[in-house]
Amino acid sequence: MRRLGWMCLLLLAACQTNEDRSQPDEEGEVPNSNRGMIEVASELEAPWDIEEDDELIYISEREGTIARVSSDNQIQRQPVVTDKEISQIGEGGLLGLKLDPDFENNQLAYAYHTYEEAGEIKNRVVQLKYNGEEWHEELSLLDDIPGSNFHNGGRIEIGPDQYLYVTTGDAQDESLAQDEDSLAGKILRMDMEGKIPEDNPFENSYVYSYGHRNPQGMDWDQDENLYAAEHGPTNHDEINKIEAGHNYGWPEIVGDESRNGMETPFYQTGNSTWAPSGLVVTNEHIYAAALRGEGLMKLDLDGNNPEPVTEDFGRIRDVEVINEELYFITNNTDGRGNPGEEDDKLMRYKP
Template sequence: MKKRTAVSLLAVLLTAGCSAAADEQQHSSEARQESPADQHTSAQSAAPVTPETSDNAGAAVNEPEVVAANLEVPWSIAKAGDIFYLTERPGNIVKIDNGHVERQEVQLVKEIAAASEAGLLGLVLDPDFTGSGLAYAYYTYTDSSGQFNRIVTLRQDNGIWKEEELLLDKLPSGSVHHGGRLALGPDGKLYATAGDAGDRDSAQDTGSLGGKILRLNTDGSVPEDNPFAGSYVYSYGHRNAQGLVWTGAGVLYASEHGQSSHDEVNEIEAGLNYGWPVIEGDEAREGMVTPLFTSGSDHTWAPSGMAYAEGVLYTAALRGTAVLAFDLETGEEREAITGYGRIRDVMIDGDMLYFISNNTDGRGSPADEDDKLYRVPLPAL
């Protein structure tokens, strides 16, 4: 694979919003934060927020507008028709329908973990969600045997989500690095990012599910064509990947948190080793993949959710407090959106790009009514 690094930063396009997140001690994106238990609220309806009543009144045409506000540590964006569903780490799913915001209860079998970075994380809706109410979720839990991550199905019924089937359990968990991103691939398989949970060496151990990108059938079984027979492991040598996206041609890309720096964007291929903790950043070693883009040694992105359009990867950046744009044709990297603080996830739907801020996670500087879901016309970027 040809290696490309970020070569330019364009001037900031947008200037309103939140201040940068605080530094952390051991990880580029994550520092001490409030626990989900501290932030938990029961199911309730929040005040509706529309672009007309938001803080974007009178804003420039191409400035992001607020779709919803007063979110509580949102993590993942999903959409069915015109309705958005956002996970909140304390354990709720927020439904946003034509400007009306409803915080819905999620009934899980296990207790949501209170560890840093933990909680209700990835969410992906089944292609037939409108009819079936079926979705897939990734969450961190604690029980008498310890703290782990699991992948489950949820069923929505009358505004309540209930855990229905366990697909994969006891994914490694610790004080940090839970991974958590879920995505349905063009092959119909369910992909998940699993962090190394602070156990660096596990990323190189194909017998461990830590520090991996996983691939499973939607019934929880192991696909027969996975690169390691009988294993969910699709690729390995990852530290804490939090973004997954495919191009129209079916090429998979992932974003990954480096160690204080050396954040990465990688093209993912089945069975390959992406190097952590043996190599990072521009380093190279036979049998290991050097990233397509890296933040380098003196800069951090802490990249999270990803989206793709017209040859460009758009990546949410927590520590980088931006939506970053990576041009696959030219190899250039730029800040497409800044001024809104920590960004956790992005989605492209038609000609609009949506993103959620993550300033209420205990590591940001929340502005009034943070956190928020925003949208901006894609051509403006």
């Protein structure tokens, strides 16, 4: 019965036409149910992460480029040059991107990318330097993060403590998530040069939290509480409230199951599927970009009242708040979606 259900879902997705999605009017505004949604840029190529500085938006693309979107919505696609070649394998490639807090002056950024070495798929964290036209690796912060065709994690954020936080997937080896000595299935924490902070919960270890399956979103609330979103097995996707050194259960528990020494999610989707990726926390809501759920989802800060903001743009990979407005990117060209003629798109929405 489960296989038949998935076949039905796949047939429905395959039958979806481009006309099924709301199209912008002449001023770029999407009509009717999505009033207030403004198309900022189109024809992005498997975009992954949104960053902004001085009215310029930078979007990582999995093949190994960063799309720079100007204030007049023009795209300049710029190469990323790394010491170890970026490999777009399965769900891998150039994934997370984070601009340095002093980017305006030092032109530094941090990226997470997939690579191959000795026949193995791996991931790494690097510091990039921007010269206005290209991005070049300045420093390798951490190599040899286990990778696979799927479950690579990949989000990079800078916390209120000015440390880098990095999500990693279990690399399709569930046991690694519970292995405190492995970098897979974790949230990692390091300084801007890749060094281990002295107050990390495990001595001489990058590991900040563990027991994660495939976390792809992080953000902090106004009280500096860290939230992370991760994919569950088929359903039971999770948003967790992260505490240093805690175990979030995968693969021993899923959904609202509990076990001594393991954390039950702040919110979980039950039998519904979101496949959440990017995450942003505002003063009132948590917003999650949903891939398989094909929408921008929101819930209250107490974990209640989940509902879609929109479900009319297909797969959504990331969401950010810029100047009190929400920006999100679709991800219909990532090999799993049903791309429209101008996909993928960067959209803007004022709640």
